Amino acid sequence: MTNFDVAIIGGGPGGYVSAIRAAKLGLSVALVEGRELGGTCLNRGCIPSKTLLKNAEVINQVKDSKKFGIQIDSFSFDLDAMVERKNQVIGQLRNGINSLLITNKIKLYNGYGTVDNQKVITVEIGEETEKLEAESIILANGSKPFVPNLPGLSNVPYHTSDTVFDIEEVPGHLTIIGGGVIGLEIACIFQSMGTKVEIIEMADRIIPSEDKEAADFLAKELKSKGIVIHTSTKVLSFKKNEKTNVQIEKNGKETSLETDSVLISVGREPNLAGLDNLSVNYEGKFVKVDESMQTAIKGIYAIGDLIGGYQLAHAASEEGIRAVDHILGENHKKDFIMPRCIYTFPEIASVGMTEEQAEAKGYQVKSQKVDLTANGKGIASSENNGFMKIISEKKYGEILGVVMAGAHVTEMVSQATSFMYLEGTMEELEDMVFPHPTLSEAMFEAAAKWLDKGIHY
């Protein structure tokens, strides 16, 4: 049985990033992946959705071309070509990961691994099984879409994020169960292709965990594009006749709607296969870990979607690096400053605490919101709907959180993240020079106004 310093279960962004980092720090590493390298994110999540969202963006621009004096008589699009491009992007990135594993001399086991308390991993590859042993183990099994057993669902065709990106034809009408990030992004994709999209959300608003103003802004924008959003609405049942019939209920009133296709995106649940004979603790359905990602068993760590929390690719990678650092005896005290991005049109991005969270922690909060309507670059590129909001602490001007809504904010949020990570304060933000004309100079405006020294506000 071969022995490694570190063995990692799962080749997604959490797994392969921690494998490479461990190898770079001189450890001998084994990576066990049952399906494809890159996990959900690369094969069935972030990458395919962002790729198709680009297609959608181009379609929208073509539709909008008149506004820019560009006359396009007619155009058509080919769904198969789009899916083919999506697969080509995924293939290219997957080969990239593969070569990284080779150059870093990481042993890849292509099979499903089960782990026991003695840190022995048995991997089934086809018929034979291989055993390997490691000083430390990092569980990065990831997660899969959660399908609630709603009545009648089983006898109607439905998609999850695993399957929707390989769809063969554009549905006339699409019903999306769940107003979370995944649901909204897919809604934008199909809306651009002319599909009539309806979203059913149980909570009183879409993206409940994010800033309320951002959620309201996004809902308004999506509605203006013709997407129907039913909030505080519960799904009762599904019935199959030529179309699919969905019974829904809001404030006690039941209604139903006909649809061509159904997408279930109400959340994700952790892949616990392979952990059954491992006596780790759980917190709800997620594996419980401490601040250095270690489970109840010394030397066994868990990261990424498996432990819940942010359920984001970059969170999984960061948690993986923290686990590897801990294996080498270093422990980080600071908690994460984690940016979150939603790639809808327009986009939403945020980092740090919301106002409610800040106040609950006892901070004296003073926040400042600035709209993009009057932003020079926004107007010029007709992308001026959105806002920037900075949530700051009164006494020292510490930046506790930032919310951004509008075009390209998923790129701009890193500015805010770095400011918070390097512990800059409102004075420095106001003092810093932003390029003009840009959407990001709205950050300056917000800081200046917060200090009652605003220029345009």
Added chain:
Amino acid sequence: MREITYLEAVREAMSQEMRENEDVFILGEDIGVYGGAFGVTRGMIEEFGPERVRNTPISESGIAGAAIGSALTGMRPILELQFSDFITIAMDQMVNQAAKIRYMYGGKGKVPMVLRTPSGSGTGAAAQHSQSLEAWVAHIPGLKVVQPSTAHDVKGLLKAAIDDDNPVIFYEHKLLYKTKGEVPEEQYSIPLGKADVKREGTDVTIVATAIMVHHALEAAEELEKEGISAEVVDPRTLVPLDTETIINSVSKTSRLVVVHEAVKRGGYGAEIASMIAESEAFDYLDAPIKRLGGASSPIPYNPELEKMHVPQVSDIIQAVKETLNKA
């Protein structure tokens, strides 16, 4: 320029001087027809005759004393001690007579002589014929001590030693005899007490003597590959010691490794290290001074053990890295 060996350079230095100066003669055991235990004086008796190439009985104390006496009375003798280990027998004459006569006589009287002797290990001659005892004589006020490391240096330094009006102990490392180097044909003199920077560098100073200069240069080449720039300083003479050049070098690089073949304990490296610690360079030291020297045992006969007794190129590389916290 032509290339000759270290040994030929020694012979050439003596022959050229003897042709110029009648007072210069050479005495020692088996230096006549036999040509010297290492062949340094081969052919000289044929040119200068037995009067000036004087084969002596095996009486190190007697012949050393005779050399001193003749030097005191007008001659400029070159005494070849067959092995540097035999200085133990001539120690009284060198330490109590030669070194002290000028001082005891209140500056009246001088002893212009050179005691040349093959030294160092590496030839399998074992414990009594392989020692490096330069630290003994460097400790005696009145004696000068020279350790040339190359053919070019040995010719110039031997000329300077013969011209010097004081007793000079001139160590020729046996393993260097066969090394080649560019040596000018005409006579030239390298002043005693002038160190030579054999290789420029910025990260660390290696002060090395005799054979260790070559090991240090080899180590420096290896270190260069790893991005470490080592400066190699060859003091050439222990007394007088060119402290200025060493101090300037250490002040520049702020790290010092001293290496010599002689046993480390009480070796001359300790003198150099403490000289630096007491000097201006102290404030520039950014790592503890490192010393490398022979093991604390007699020189073993077995060739492998013999090699281990002496600092190797790898030892120098390791020491340098330790000063840079890169070991």
Added chain:
Amino acid sequence: MKDLKVPERITEENLIELYKQMWTIRYFEEKVDQFFAKGKIHGTTHLAVGQEASAAGVCALLDKEDKITSTHRGHGHCIAKGATPDKMMAELFGRTTGYCKGKGGSMHIADVEMGNLGANGIVGGGIPLAVGSALTAQMKKLNYVTVCFFGDGATNEGSFHEAVNLAAVWNLPVIFVCENNQYGMSGSVKEMVKIEDIATRAKSYGIPGVVADGNDIIEMMNVTNEAIERAKNGEGPTLIEAKTYRWKGHSKSDAKKYRTRDEENEWREKDPIKRLKELLISESVITEEQAESLQKEALKEIEDAVAFAEEGPMPTKDDLLTDVFA
């Protein structure tokens, strides 16, 4: 000078001068002993009282160019080879006016220009040096001889054996004068040397060995003269054994437990100065009064030497490091 068989170069004036010189040596040694006893001179000293004849007798035959090497009991040799008592005394007082600027001391008084290659604190240390001096003479074809003084003790040192052998094989113009004063510090020569006469050792190096009465200045002059002839004719070295006796202890703290009073008194009878005085008077070279006045002149010279020494300045810190190197 009927039966005063002396080498022809020795005149009556020489003999008179030698008589005074011997008194100078003795008074010098007595004065030094007195000063050491009073703690006014620093360190220790080794006195040659009783051996005046061997020093004076040998050096009487030497020219200025001839060279001598001496021992730790060398005040007599110094004076006999022409050194002046005042500079010697100044050296013992550690003054810069001393022969060695106060840096050498009693055991290292030397005057290289005057041919005195120096006293030596190492027993037998000077013997190889003398051979070297003779080597220079031979190589540079200079016509001088080198006299090498040493004691019976030195003949058991390696340096004696090696040097004499070397001089022998190279036929060097050197005269080895062994002042056998019967004692090497506390070691009586009878305990330390098997043979009766040290001179017999010469045969083993193939050179002539001569025994002489160290207390008879005349005999010492004659045997020295023969040796000088041999040397100058290139016939090589000679070993002269001068039988003599040192009246005082090895050094100032020597209670002479190792020998008897009678033995001392027996040798006092053979006082070399008294014997020369009786000879010169009997040969009417000098009168009793002349002997008295010569003796007083010698004492006066020594007292003047003391005055000269005491005036001399002490060396300063700056002198410490000079003269180490030429």
Added chain:
Amino acid sequence: MAKEIFMPKLSSTMEVGTLLQWFKEEGDSVEMGEPLFEIMTDKINIEVESYEEGVLLKKYFNVDDEVEVNACIGYIGEAGEKVSDTPPATEAEADSGEKVQDDSSVETAGKTVGANADSYENKDGKVRATPAARRVSRENDISLSAISGSGPNGRVHQHDVEQAIAGGVLAVTPLAEKIAADHGVDLSQITGTGARGKIEKQDVLSYLESVNMSDQETAAFPAERIKLKGLRKAVADKMVESVQTIPHVTLTSDVDMTNVIALRKSLLPIVEKETGYRLSFTEVIIKAAASALCKHPQLNASLIGEEIVMNKEVNIGLAVAVENGLIVPSIKNVNQKGLVKLTQISKELGKKARENKLKPEEMRGSTFTISNLGMYAIDAFTPIINGPETAILGVGRITEKAVAVDGELAVRPMMVLSLSFDHRAVDGAPAAAFLTDLKANLENPYSLLV
């Protein structure tokens, strides 16, 4: 002229010589070098010869006399010469004026190396650094202790110092710098844990906490002027803020403690058996206050910004005096705890407070504070409200007073309660009502049981 015979110095350590015997009598003639007398020194017996010739004129000392070295013990001269009967005083040390060093006292020639190593006070304390690092830090006047060394065992090397200099005086984040400046803290005292030793907010906060602790130990402040630092500063700030923002009104009321005293006496053994602690009046007052607060929630509310927060929990802060300041640990949900539990908690929190072992949560979240000065001769006082709480109760001493009970004079153990309240959140009437109920609870404590 008669010549002196003197006691010779025959070894460097010889001070005196004992005369053993004379070999000559007065009047005998003496030859130079002839043995004249024998002496015993500290080492050996030795015969001394005469340095002079002539007749022994005088012997000043006899057998077994101890004579100093260089002392005159007799004279030799011409026959019949006159000499003094008594020995002359020992000569001056040296007749010729210079003192010749005795070899035993020869100065060592080597110059004594003065302690030339500049013994500047190593203000950096015990920091492990190379000479080069010290030089650069001296030249740039920055303290080494603030720099984390990259060398073995944390040794500070030259480039560590240069980096510290390059990154401004010290690498510190803007936020951390502001917090430190605000608390008057010297940044160089703080070791940064960020990248390359950068000082971050957390470093400053943990330093502040440690300084509070360490303030107590370093009592070595100059007696007269103590800088507002650490806990003292924190208490000062809080008091100023409270007084400046909160309109304080203080009501007092005199309470007859007779029944409480009886209650306590009966409960003492029970509580002690349960907790090992002794029930004190404070716990009873806390219990009474808690139950009164339940009836008057306004007094248990907090004022945060523009809102009055009606706290559901009744967490009572207990002001504990500690060295150089005051800490207010809080007892959570007092209304749900009995006297046993209360006693145990309040005693333990008191102990922890005094030993600086209180955790931050144990000092937060109190909704009403009680400050007890009963152990001093204090009746009433005006306690300052511990924001954001809206009221604070001051407890005075229990003292025998003459009071009228049912028209007759009686001696009763009386105690004054002083209630300060925040008039922005609470008006006089509700505060008075609360205080009246509290007085009632204390005057018949058994009502608390119901």
